[in-house]
Amino acid sequence: MIRSITLSARIVVLLTVTSITAMPLMSDTARIARVFALASLLMLCGVGYCRVQGDNTLTAQEGSEGYQLLFNGKDLEGWSGDPSLWRVENGVIVGSTDGHAINANTFLVYDREFQDFHLTADVRLRNGNSGIQFRSQLRDGGGWVVTGYQADFSDAGERSAWGNLYEEQGRGRGLMANPNEGWLAAKQHVNSRGWNRIEVHCEGSRMDIWLNGVKTVSVSDDKARRGVIALQLHTGDPMRAEFRNLKIKPLTAVAVGAGQ
Numbered sequence: 043m044i045r046s047i048t049l050s051a052r053i054v055v056l057l058t059v060t061s062i063t064a065m066p067l068m069s070d071t072a073r074i075a076r077v078f079a080l081a082s083l084l085m086l087c088g089v090g091y092c093r094v095q096g097d098n099t100l101t102a103q104e105g106s107e108g109y110q111l112l113f114n115g116k117d118l119e120g121w122s123g124d125p126s127l128w129r130v131e132n133g134v135i136v137g138s139t140d141g142h143a144i145n146a147n148t149f150l151v152y153d154r155e156f157q158d159f160h161l162t163a164d165v166r167l168r169n170g171n172s173g174i175q176f177r178s179q180l181r182d183g184g185g186w187v188v189t190g191y192q193a194d195f196s197d198a199g200e201r202s203a204w205g206n207l208y209e210e211q212g213r214g215r216g217l218m219a220n221p222n223e224g225w226l227a228a229k230q231h232v233n234s235r236g237w238n239r240i241e242v243h244c245e246g247s248r249m250d251i252w253l254n255g256v257k258t259v260s261v262s263d264d265k266a267r268r269g270v271i272a273l274q275l276h277t278g279d280p281m282r283a284e285f286r287n288l289k290i291k292p293l294t295a296v297a298v299g300a301g302q
Contacts, residue, residue, distance in 0.1 A: 097133050097164075097286050104289065112152055112271065112288035123150035123186050127275055137172070137275045138282040147210070149188040149272040151180055157268040158293035161242040163285055168235070170281025171196035173208060175272035176242050177249075188272045191217075191263075193242050193251050194224070196276075197234070204228045204238070205258030207251055209265075210274075217261050224251060224258040231256050237286075245293055 098115030112120070115133040128137050128150045137150060156176075163174060171194075178190030189211040194203035205228025207217050215221040231254045232238060241252040247267070251259045273285055 098288075100289065104291075107291060109289045109291045112290055113286070115286070118150070120153050121150050122153065123273075124148055133286060135273065135285040135288075136282065137273060137284075138280070139170075139275055140280045140282065143280070144275065144277055146185070146187065147277055148275050149175065149186045151186055151188060152271040155268050155270050156244075156290060156292055158245045159243075160291040160293065161244075161271065162287065162289050163240050164237045164287045165195060165240055166235070166237050166284040167195060167197060168282040168284075169197060170278060170283070171198070171203065171274075171276035172281070172283035173203070173210075173274045174240060174242065174285075175210060175270065175274065177244060177266045177269040178210065178272055179266070179269050180272075186272075188270065188274075190266055190269055191249065192274065193240050195238070195240070201225075202229070202232075204232045205251065205253045205256075207249065207259045207261055212265075217263060218259055224253075227256060227258040228253040 098111065098113055100109055100111060113135060114120075115130075117130055118128060118135070121128075121135075123137075126142050127139060127144070127148060128135065130136070135150070159176075161174070161176060165172070165174070173192040173194040173196075175188050175190055175192050178188045178192070181187040181189060190209065192208040192210050194206040194208040196203040201222075202225055205224030206215060206222075207224060208215055209217055218224060233254065239252075239254050241250075243250040243252075247262045247264045249259075249261050249263065250257060271288075271290070273283070275281065275283065
């Protein structure tokens with residue numbers, strides 16, 4: 043799926059539309075010359091002068107800044123979770139409990155831990171409750187159960203969770219100044235049923251969350267300084283959550299296997 047187009051590509055599109063519109067007013071010779079000119083521009087795009095930035099890839103700037111991809115856009119390499127609930131479709135991680143009821147929250151867990159970092163992800167929620175765990179702990183005993191901090195999102199009317207900080211199996215919404223702090227900052231910026239950009243920045247005890255470029259929560263807490271990244275499926279009615287463009291910029295050297 044095309045996410046962004048460079049300025050050069052936009053210029054080609056504009057020239058093409060303008061040229062096609064003007065062609066009926068041209069002589070035959072002028073039309074032929076214009077067609078050759080357009081063909082040359084399109085060939086330049088084909089060999090890379092008009093670059094297209096796709097999903098699940100790093101831009102040159104992101105690469106130079108030290109970002110890493112957490113999802114390759116093709117499969118769940120590096121992740122573990124219930125295979126009946128998680129899959130990849132068209133470059134998107136899909137988590138769904140349709141036809142597979144669960145009696146406890148379950149997670150797709152990345153196989154490395156991170157300490158200080160800046161994380162970005164695009165998420166889309168059909169319904170229900172989901173979130174991105176960070177600095178979290180994978181519990182022993184199997185079942186992909188995770189505890190810890192979460193960039194929360196849910197569709198629940200005035201109790202929705204977009205923009206909130208939540209502690210799974212801990213203090214819940216109690217880390218925020220009030221239970222709806224993040225949601226109150228985010229509610230005017232949510233793209234309901236569409237793609238939303240979530241960012242999480244952790245450095246020392248500080249944790250910040252953004253939704254679509256708007257900072258929604260900024261909290262200091264010392265309970266955990268490192269842990270796993272994980273994606274949530276929540277109990278309740280059948281639900282579906284989607285994720286793409288998961289990228290992380292480590293700010294410290296600590297990035298080890300989960301549980302080590």
